[in-house]
Amino acid sequence: MAxxxxxxHLPSLFGPSRRAAWRLSxxxxxxxxxxxxxxxxxxLGSARSPAASPQARTASGPVVTLPLAAPAGRLDPGDAVAVYLPGQARPVVTGATVMATPTxxxxxxxxxxxxxxxxxxxxxxxxxxxxxxxxGFVVVRDG
Incomplete structure (x- = not known):
């Protein structure tokens, strides 16, 4: 037997005997x-849709559709976000909530x-x- x-590495367990060959198999x-x-x-984990976050936020004000300066990263409905102008360090709006996946x-x-x-x-x-x-605007997830 080869x-x-x-x-x-473990000759006492997987040595040349028949019993050792059986253990090896x-x-x-x-x-x-x-x-x-x-x-x-x-x-299956990659094919499954992401679980809804247990702390999903609800809309607390009017919904505004914002043009984006660049495609947004991974934002899900219910995420708390801040809205910035491109090149600005201070946000225009904080505490906004994403209502729909960016299109x-x-x-x-x-x-x-x-x-x-x-x-x-x-x-x-x-x-x-x-x-x-x-x-457009830059939308960044808070926290």
């Missing part, structure tokens, strides 16, 4: 079954966020051409 690496089958189960677990199917990527009623005016002012002709 020796294996396991037999070389059990270990190989166990490792193969473990690899198959791990691959199945990883495949990039149109000419400009957009995202719907719920903001406080007092913040709507500030966002609308920043969207006007007189504000400098900015191309």
């Amino acid at each position: 020796t294996s690496r396991l037999a070389a 059990l270990v190989r089958r166990g490792l193969a079954a473990g690899a198959i189960l791990l691959a199945l677990h990883l495949t 990039s199917s149109g000419a400009v990527p957009t995202v719907g966020v719920s903001v406080a009623a007092t913040d709507v005016g500030e966002l609308v002012q920043q969207m006007t051409p007189e504000a400098g002709g900015r191309s």
Whole structure:
């Protein structure tokens, strides 16, 4: 019988006897079954939709659809976000809530966020051409 690496490292368990060959075959089958189960677990985990966060927030104000300066990263409905202007360190709006997954199917990527009623005016002012002709907003997840 040909020796294996396991037999070389553990000769008392996997040496040249028939019983040791039987143990070696059990270990190989166990490792193969473990690899198959791990691959199945990883495949099903990546195919499954992400679980809803237990702390899902609800809308507390009007919903505004914002044009984005660049496609947003991974934002899910219910995420708390801050809205920035490109190149600015201070946010225009904090405490906004994402209402829908960002879409990039149109000419400009957009995202719907719920903001406080007092913040709507500030966002609308920043969207006007007189504000400098900015191309959109940057939405960043809080926390």
